[in-house]
Amino acid sequence: MSKHTKARIIEAAENLFxxxxxxxTSMREITARANVNLASVNYHFGSKxxxxxxxxxxxxxxxxxxxxxxxxxxxxxxxxxxxxxxxQSLMAPLINLNAVRPNGTEMFVQLLGxxxxxxxxxxxxxxxxxxxxxxHKLLAMLRTALPAVPADELFWRLHFAIGSFVFSMASSxxxxxxxxxxxxxxxxIADVIAHLVPFVAQGISGECYQIED
Amino acid sequence: MSKHTKARIIEAAENLFxxxxxxxTSMREITARANVNLASVNYHFGSKxxxxxxxxxxxxxxxxxxxxxxxxxxxxxxxxxxxxxxxQSLMAPLINLNAVRPNGTEMFVQLLGxxxxxxxxxxxxxxxxxxxxxxHKLLAMLRTALPAVPADELFWRLHFAIGSFVFSMASSxxxxxxxxxxxxxxxxIADVIAHLVPFVAQGISGECYQIED
DNA sequence: GTCTATACATGGATAGAC
DNA sequence: GTCTATCCATGTATAGAC
Numbered sequence: 349m350s351k352h353t354k355a356r357i358i359e360a361a362e363n364l365f366x367x368x369x370x371x372x373t374s375m376r377e378i379t380a381r382a383n384v385n386l387a388s389v390n391y392h393f394g395s396k397x398x399x400x401x402x403x404x405x406x407x408x409x410x411x412x413x414x415x416x417x418x419x420x421x422x423x424x425x426x427x428x429x430x431x432x433x434x435x436q437s438l439m440a441p442l443i444n445l446n447a448v449r450p451n452g453t454e455m456f457v458q459l460l461g462x463x464x465x466x467x468x469x470x471x472x473x474x475x476x477x478x479x480x481x482x483x484h485k486l487l488a489m490l491r492t493a494l495p496a497v498p499a500d501e502l503f504w505r506l507h508f509a510i511g512s513f514v515f516s517m518a519s520s521x522x523x524x525x526x527x528x529x530x531x532x533x534x535x536x537i538a539d540v541i542a543h544l545v546p547f548v549a550q551g552i553s554g555e556c557y558q559i560e561d
Numbered sequence: 562m563s564k565h566t567k568a569r570i571i572e573a574a575e576n577l578f579x580x581x582x583x584x585x586t587s588m589r590e591i592t593a594r595a596n597v598n599l600a601s602v603n604y605h606f607g608s609k610x611x612x613x614x615x616x617x618x619x620x621x622x623x624x625x626x627x628x629x630x631x632x633x634x635x636x637x638x639x640x641x642x643x644x645x646x647x648x649q650s651l652m653a654p655l656i657n658l659n660a661v662r663p664n665g666t667e668m669f670v671q672l673l674g675x676x677x678x679x680x681x682x683x684x685x686x687x688x689x690x691x692x693x694x695x696x697h698k699l700l701a702m703l704r705t706a707l708p709a710v711p712a713d714e715l716f717w718r719l720h721f722a723i724g725s726f727v728f729s730m731a732s733s734x735x736x737x738x739x740x741x742x743x744x745x746x747x748x749x750i751a752d753v754i755a756h757l758v759p760f761v762a763q764g765i766s767g768e769c770y771q772i773e774d
Numbered sequence: 775g776t777c778t779a780t781a782c783a784t785g786g787a788t789a790g791a792c
Numbered sequence: 793g794t795c796t797a798t799c800c801a802t803g804t805a806t807a808g809a810c
Contacts (some may be wrong), residue, residue: 353794375785385796387787392794396785465678465728469735502742504756507736511728512721514763515678522682525719531713543717551725551764566776587802598778603804605776 354392356382363404366455370462400463401474407445407456408479416482419489428553430493434486435545443538454520454537461518467492491550497554509548516544541548567605569595575616579668581612583613583675613676614687620658620669621692627654629695632702641766643706647699651656656751667750674731703765710767722761729757 360382364373373397379386393399418437424430445452463471476483490502497505516523520540527533573595577586588609592599606612631650637643658665676684689696701713710718729736733753740746 374783376783382664386795387796387798388794390786390788391796395787461678465674465731467784470733472735474662500746501756503740503744505760507732508729508757508760511726511732512724514723515724515728518678519720519724522685527713527716531716533713542722543714545720546750546767547718547764550767551760554759554763588804589802598776599803600779600805601777603806609803 353382353384353388357384357389357392357399358406361399362406362449362455365400365403365459366451370459373511397463397470400425400459401471404456404463404471405478406461407448407452408475410448411441411445411456412479412482415442416485419482419485422489424489424493426493426495428549431490431549431553432545434489434493435549438477438486439545442541457517457537458520461514461516461520464514465518494553501554502552505552508542509552512548512551516540566597566601570597570602570605570612571615571619575614575619575662575668578613578616579592579662579664579673581673588768610676610683613672614684617669617672617676617684618691620661620665623661624654624658624669625692625695627657629698632695632698635702637702637706639706639708641762644703644762644766645758647702647706648762651699652758657752658763670730670750671733674727674729674733677727678731707766714767715765718765718767722765725761725764726757729753 357378361373361378364377364381375389376386378399382388389396389399393402395439404550415438418441419434422433422437424433432440442457443453448453460471487502487506490506491497491499494502514527517540520537527535563753570591572590574586577590577594579712588602589599592601595601602609602612628651631654632647635646635650637646655667655670658669662668673684687740700715700719703719704710704712728754730750733750736753737748740748
């Protein structure tokens with residue numbers, strides 16, 4: 349039985365994660381739906397955390413080349429405008445994940461948020477080792493847009509930006525619920541991202557305003 | 562044996578969390594060090610997640626009144642400067658947590674980061690129900706500083722800001738390691754916060770720069 | 775009201791079958 | 793090279809002792 353145990357696990361896991369979230373999905377559920385032995389996950393992926401990485405990889409492998417391509421043709425302006433351009437070039441590839449599967453973008457960002465905060469930095473290592481070239485291309489673009497910002501300061505700002513993003517994604521369901529309850533707004537992931545980009549761009553761009561004293 | 566089982570659990574948990582983190586600390590370790598039965602945690606706190614909340618409460622109860630007091634005397638300017646003032650008034654109470662116990666600030670923010678992302682929004686509910694008045698005072702100050710920003714837009718920006726903060730705190734150890742390895746900088750929590758405040762203030766303050774086109 | 779003993783399902787790991 | 797049976801430590805729950 350089972351030609352492609354690995355693939356069936358990923359498919360089952362992805363569906364279950366999408367339905368009920370990462371933390372709420374047990375490995376027994378996954379292996380039961382995939383019709384494989386419980387220990388198969390450990391054998392093929394090493395752990396549940398690695399499984400989430402494998403699920404994410406399918407999305408990264410679609411998104412990252414698109415980002416790479418978008419950055420390739422980009423010649424950013426200097427300043428906030430340039431930062432906006434760089435961030436905007438990430439948006440289309442991200443939204444395009446809806447083509448991978450229904451609600452793909454939302455699923456991806458939710459898994460990313462959970463995985464990032466729950467996996468003690470393993471996801472960061474994975475991203476850098478697998479897509480480091482694209483990440484560095486992105487960094488170079490930001491440096492072009494912000495020649496006045498020192499490298500270490502840019503390092504800080506980038507991590508803060510990633511924090512805004514990951515946190516928003518991980519708690520996007522809560523954000524949607526609150527927006528509906530408190531502001532009568534029905535929003536989706538694209539809305540969240542649309543609000544997020546200016547915020548992050550503003551923070552990264554830094555001193556366009558001098559504090560007088 | 563044991564007059565104050567609850568207090569002993571909190572003390573043991575706090576020390577162990579500080580030593581080795583939340584996720585790496587088992588309830589069996591906690592109850593062993595506290596010399597209480599394993600099930601005591603469940604009886605007194607309901608779950609491990611609730612225990613982290615109880616530990617955090619001790620810090621919130623010190624910090625929140627200080628914040629409240631600082632906000633009471635504050636008359637913020639309008640614009641980025643005002644936002645800076647509001648955020649600055651949060652910093653001293655936060656750093657003061659080092660007086661609660663050695664390394665108190667770091668421990669608090671780490672637990673806050675972990676707890677926030679791992680507890681499915683329960684921490685947010687807890688904060689709002691226990692310290693809602695102070696939070697709303699903070700919000701009112703920000704609205705004073707940013708009269709042009711609509712309430713729903715401010716809502717978004719605040720959540721993004723919280724995201725930067727919580728994420729940075731949750732991964733502050735990783736940030737410190739990276740800063741040391743890549744930029745030969747020894748940093749502590751106060752440094753992280755010092756870098757974070759301008760970033761967040763910038764993002765919250767929004768359009769001080771018009772995108773031309 | 776507190777606390778204990780104990781049971782249970784979970785994520786993780788491994789030795790060995792095939 | 794795959795997969796299974798099985799073991800371990802964990803968080804959680806509960807029945808009942810005191």
